[in-house]
Every structure is written in C-alpha cells, then in structure tokens.
Amino acid sequence: xxxxxxxxxxxxxxxxxxxxxxxxxxxxxxxxxxxxxxxxxxxxxxxxxxxxxxxxxxxxxxxxxxxxxxxxxxxxxxxxxxxxxxxxxxxxxxxxxxxxxxxxxxxxxxxxxxxxxxxxxxxxxxxxxxxxxxxxxxxxxxxxxxxxxxxxxxxxxxxxxxxxxxxxxxxxxxxxxxxxxxxxxxxxxxxxxxxxxxxxxxxxxxxxxxxxxxxxxxxxxxxxxxxxxxxxxxxxxxxxxxxxxxxxxxxxxxxxxxxxxxxxxxxxxxxxxxxxxxxxxxxx
Amino acid sequence: xxxxxxxxxxxxxxxxxxxxxxxxxxxxxxxxxxxxxxxxxxxxxxxxxxxxxxxxxxxxxxxxxxxxxxxxxxxxxxxxxxxxxxxxxxxxxxxxxxxxxxxxxxxxxxxxxxxxxxxxxxxxxxxxxxxxxxxxxxxxxxxxxxxxxxxxxxxxxxxxxxxxxxxxxxxxxxxxxxxxxxxxxxxxxxxxxxxxxxxxxxxxxxxxxxxxxxxxxxxxxxxxxxxxxxxxxxxxxxxxxxxxxxxxxxxxxxxxxxxxxxxxxxxxxxxxxxxxxxxxxxxxxxxxxxxxxxxxxxxx
Numbered sequence: 349x350x351x352x353x354x355x356x357x358x359x360x361x362x363x364x365x366x367x368x369x370x371x372x373x374x375x376x377x378x379x380x381x382x383x384x385x386x387x388x389x390x391x392x393x394x395x396x397x398x399x400x401x402x403x404x405x406x407x408x409x410x411x412x413x414x415x416x417x418x419x420x421x422x423x424x425x426x427x428x429x430x431x432x433x434x435x436x437x438x439x440x441x442x443x444x445x446x447x448x449x450x451x452x453x454x455x456x457x458x459x460x461x462x463x464x465x466x467x468x469x470x471x472x473x474x475x476x477x478x479x480x481x482x483x484x485x486x487x488x489x490x491x492x493x494x495x496x497x498x499x500x501x502x503x504x505x506x507x508x509x510x511x512x513x514x515x516x517x518x519x520x521x522x523x524x525x526x527x528x529x530x531x532x533x534x535x536x537x538x539x540x541x542x543x544x545x546x547x548x549x550x551x552x553x554x555x556x557x558x559x560x561x562x563x564x565x566x567x568x569x570x571x572x573x574x575x576x577x578x579x580x581x582x583x584x585x586x587x588x589x590x591x592x593x594x595x596x597x598x599x600x601x602x603x604x605x606x607x608x609x610x611x612x613x614x615x616x617x618x619x620x621x622x623x624x625x626x627x628x629x630x631x632x
Numbered sequence: 633x634x635x636x637x638x639x640x641x642x643x644x645x646x647x648x649x650x651x652x653x654x655x656x657x658x659x660x661x662x663x664x665x666x667x668x669x670x671x672x673x674x675x676x677x678x679x680x681x682x683x684x685x686x687x688x689x690x691x692x693x694x695x696x697x698x699x700x701x702x703x704x705x706x707x708x709x710x711x712x713x714x715x716x717x718x719x720x721x722x723x724x725x726x727x728x729x730x731x732x733x734x735x736x737x738x739x740x741x742x743x744x745x746x747x748x749x750x751x752x753x754x755x756x757x758x759x760x761x762x763x764x765x766x767x768x769x770x771x772x773x774x775x776x777x778x779x780x781x782x783x784x785x786x787x788x789x790x791x792x793x794x795x796x797x798x799x800x801x802x803x804x805x806x807x808x809x810x811x812x813x814x815x816x817x818x819x820x821x822x823x824x825x826x827x828x829x830x831x832x833x834x835x836x837x838x839x840x841x842x843x844x845x846x847x848x849x850x851x852x853x854x855x856x857x858x859x860x861x862x863x864x865x866x867x868x869x870x871x872x873x874x875x876x877x878x879x880x881x882x883x884x885x886x887x888x889x890x891x892x893x894x895x896x897x898x899x900x901x902x903x904x905x906x907x908x909x910x911x912x913x914x915x916x917x918x919x920x921x922x923x924x925x926x927x928x929x930x931x932x
Binding site for chain 1: 646650653654656657658660661662663664665667668670671674675677678726727728730731733734735738739747749750751752753754756757758759760761763764765767768769795798802826827828829832849852855856857858859863883886887890891895903904907910911914915917918919921922
C-alpha cells in the first residue's frame with residue numbers, strides 16, 4: 349500500500365468528511381426545492397379555503413388544515429400544564445435518588461417509544477376503554493403524551509438555567525418555595541419553555557401514525573363541531589392522497605405536502621426566533 | 633392596617649397549602665413513569681390474548697403472516713424491520729458520524745452556522761412527507777437503477793430512513809465530540825500529530841460512548857418509524873432475502889391493518905402483540921443508549 353504523507357492524508361480525510369456533510373445537506377435542499385417548485389403552483393385561495401371535491405381529486409384541503417389546527421390546540425392544552433409541572437418537579441423539588449433516576453429513565457424511554465405504539469395506546473385507552481371514540485379528544489390526548497418528553501426536557505433545562513441567586517433572594521424575602529417558583533423562576537424560564545412547547549407541538553402536528561386510529565378521518569364534508577367528532581388532518585390527508593386515492597393529481601399531493609411542511613417548519617422557525625431573541629435580552 | 637391583620641392567618645394557610653402543592657407537583661413529576669407503565673400495561677392487556685390462538689414460538693418464529701386465515705407468524709415482519717433498519721444504519725452511521733466530526737472539529741464557524749439549521753430542518757420534516765418523496769422520487773429511481781419490477785423495496789426504505797436517523801446521529805455525536813476536553817487533542821498536537829491524527833486517534837475515541845449512544849438512538853428512530861416504510865417498502869409480508877425486494881415492517885403492519893380489524897379478534901390482539909415486541913425492542917435500545925450517555929457524564 350502506498351504510504352501517504354500525513355498532511356496529504358489529512359487533506360484526503362477532511363475532503364471525505366466535508367463530502368459526507370454535503371451528502372446530508374444537499375438532499376435536504378433538494379427536498380425543499382422540490383416541494384416549493386411543485387407545490388407552490390397548487391396553492392391558491394380555493395386550495396386553502398375549500399373542502400376537497402370530486403373524490404378528493406379537486407378542490408382544497410380546508411378540513412385537513414382546520415383539523416390539524418384543532419389538534420395543535422388540543423395537544424397544547426393537555427401537554428403544556430402537565431409538562432411544565434413535571435419539569436418544575438424535576439428542576440425545583442426532586443432530590444437526587446432512585447425515584448428521580450426512574451423518572452428520567454422513563455422520560456428517555458417515552459421519547460423513544462415508536463409513534464405507532466402511541467397510536468395503539470391511544471386506541472386502547474382513550475378510544476375504547478374511556479369511550480371517547482375516534483375523536484379530537486382522543487387524538488389530542490395521544491399526541492399530548494407523545495409530546496410530553498420534549499416539553500419536560502426543554503422546560504427543565506430552561507428552569508435549571510435560572511441562576512440560584514434569584515431563588516435565594518426571593519426565599520430570603522420570606523417567599524415560600526412555591527411562590528418563588530411561580531413568581532421568580534417560571535417568568536425567567538418562560539422563553540425556554542415556549543421554545544420547547546412549539547418544537548414539541550410542531551413535531552406532533554406532523555405525526556401521522558398516532559392519529560391513524562384515534563382521530564383521523566378519510567373524508568368529512570363538515571368541519572368538526574365538538575371534541576368528540578372525528579377530524580381530517582394534514583399528515584393523514586397527504587398519506588391518503590398518495591396511497592388511497594387512485595390517480596390523485598400530483599399537483600394536489602405536492603401542494604398538501606408543502607402546506608404541511610410550511611406549518612411544521614414555520615413552528616420550528618418561530619421557536620428558533622424566540623430562543624435567540626430572549627437569549628439576547630437575558631439579564632444574566 | 634388591614635393587610636397586617638390577615639397576614640397571620642394567610643401565612644398559616646400557606647403553611648398548610650405548600651406541602652399539598654409539593655405533593656401535586658411530585659405527582660406530575662411521576663407522570664412519565666405512569667405513562668411508560670400504562671403503555672406497557674395496555675400492550676400486555678391487548679397483546680397477550682393472541683397467545684390463546686397461537687403459541688409464543690409460533691408467533692415469533694412462524695413464517696406465515698396471513699391474519700385472515702388466523703396465521704400469525706410474525707417472523708417476516710420482525711426480519712423486515714431488522715433488514716430495513718440495518719440498511720438504514722449502514723448508510724447513516726458512517727455519513728452521520730463523518731458529518732458530526734466535520735461540524736464539530738473542522739467546519740469554520742460561519743459554515744457551521746448555516747449547516748446546523750439545515751440538519752435541524754431535516755429533523756423537522758414530517759415522516760409522511762419523507763415517505764411521499766420516497767414514493768414519487770426515489771422509488772422510480774431504484775426501480776430503474778436495479779432494473780426491478782418495482783421500486784418499492786427494503787433498500788428504498790433504508791435510504792429514506794437513513795436520512796431520518798441522521799439528524800439524531802449527527803447532533804448527539806457532535807455533542808459528544810465537542811464535550812471532549814481540549815487538553816486531549818492538544819497533547820497529541822504538541823507531540824507533532826497532524827490535526828487529523830489528533831481527531832481520529834484521540835478526540836473521536838474519547839467521544840466513543842456518546843457516539844455509541846447516537847448510533848443506538850438512530851437505530852431506535854429507524855426501527856420505530858412507521859409512515860415512511862409503510863409508503864415505500866412495498867409491504868409484502870415475506871422473509872427478506874435481499875434489500876432489493878419488497879418487505880413489510882412491524883410498524884407498517886400495525887398501521888395498515890389496525891384500521892380494518894374488529895376489536896377483540898385474534899387479529900386485533902396480534903397487532904398489539906407486535907406493538908409489544910416493538911416496544912420491548914426500542915426499550916432495550918434506549919436503555920443501552922442511556923447507559924452509554926451516563927458513562928460519558930460520569931467520566932467528566
């Protein structure tokens with residue numbers, strides 16, 4: 349084997365490493381470009397504000413957009429209080445020990461549970477046992493549990509990064525631990541919590557497998573009227589358009605994919621902006 | 633001084649309420665444990681009854697998955713998941729770890745500030761969108777390139793899953809590499825090593841536990857992925873002999889069949905049993921990853 353000079357070897361190695369990185373980045377750009385170039389022509393006022401017509405081969409995707417927004421709201425309502433309280437426990441109250449260790453291990457495992465297993469769980473608990481049926485309520489609860497690990501982890505990080513001196517000052521003034529947590533720690537951690545919330549909910553909004561058996565409807569003429577109604581949702585609608593509707597026009601498929609991606613990445617972007625804004629404004 | 637007069641009673645009230653609040657908060661803290669236990673319990677409750685119709689070994693090692701004629705051999709599904717995941721990992725690990733090394737050690741700050749958000753974008757793309765792209769772009773290409781009857785193959789699934797596992801592998805490996813104390817490579821550099829020799833001989837080996845954790849979490853992500861494989865792997869429940877044939881994973885089976893089964897039938901139970909197998913596999917994978925991460929924390 350030819351022996352290379354160490355510097356030549358280094359140049360070769362660095363070249364391979366940067367090539368690998370390009371190999372990750374280029375497809376992402378290609379996907380975004382494809383979605384924009386093929387999806388944008390589909391997007392117009394009718395597409396965004398009308399229900400599908402002609403067996404989903406024409407018309408718009410309004411019910412799917414509305415369904416996904418309802419799911420986002422429902423998921424937030426359940427996941428935010430539970431997630432933040434759990435994070436407050438871990439950051440402010442928990443003492444190191446086997447119980448805390450068990451909680452952390454559970455969070456890690458919850459984060460690793462496949463999304464379709466969440467779907468099975470939601471089906472077994474909410475749809476069948478609690479008799480909520482396939483409904484916005486069941487879907488939101490299922491997505492909320494799926495989102496919890498993200499919200500807990502992000503909120504705990506935000507709470508723990510508030511300097512100890514803030515707490516000490518409040519406690520020294522006679523405030524109780526809970527008052528300190530609510531009036532001093534929480535307000536200073538709010539940007540991190542909101543960032544985590546948006547990231548978690550953004551992920552949930554793009555999920556398909558957990559809503560398959562808990563809420564998603566193939567086609568509904570009317571928008572859902574109560575939390576016990578089924579709903580259409582953007583990710584499931586894209587799945588339906590790509591696999592269940594023969595000869596669905598590609599224009600509508602790409603348009604739906606673009607709307608879904610814009611919604612999810614838009615939420616990520618908002619989270620990123622909040623994060624940098626508040627980091628700059630931080631007083632410590 | 634109205635405020636002063638009621639101050640005392642309010643204080644004692646607070647002393648009563650405070651421990652209650654603490655209990656309530658602790659209860660919420662334990663939610664994660666509760667949910668893991670409940671998921672497990674539901675999978676057991678609705679999964680175990682399948683073993684009234686089929687033995688455990690017939691279920692795990694049976695080669696025929698024909699639920700309509702009550703044949704519940706899940707081996708093709710398990711091997712389908714394993715094949716697609718292995719393929720994905722073989723692609724994603726070298727590229728992902730190389731990209732992590734590049735981002736952590738070599739890339740100029742400016743370049744990194746552009747590349748890292750791009751990787752985050754990749755992590756944010758919903759799996760159904762990745763599946764759609766795989767269907768309409770990659771599958772026809774695979775069909776043509778290998779001259780196959782269909783482009784919906786295990787390989788198509790592996791390639792798409794590789795991209796979905798990469799953000800996890802990259803970000804966790806990168807964290808591990810960045811966390812290696814700077815003295816380590818400095819020592820090598822002072823002894824006359826080139827930057828590359830210091831990276832490959834010192835920094836990367838020192839980040840080994842973190843990189844192992846990254847790979848494990850990547851495997852967990854790939855094996856549990858549902859929509860993408862459902863849309864691109866062709867869903868044929870046969871034991872795979874090559875990556876160039878259609879396969880059907882455990883996740884895709886649950887997603888495709890659960891909508892059509894009646895509650896309380898052996899078929900219904902069998903899908904929960906597959907969910908149980910899947911849950912146990914990801915549980916083990918995450919446990920190993922967590923132990924590896926724990927090791928990196930203890931050492932520092």
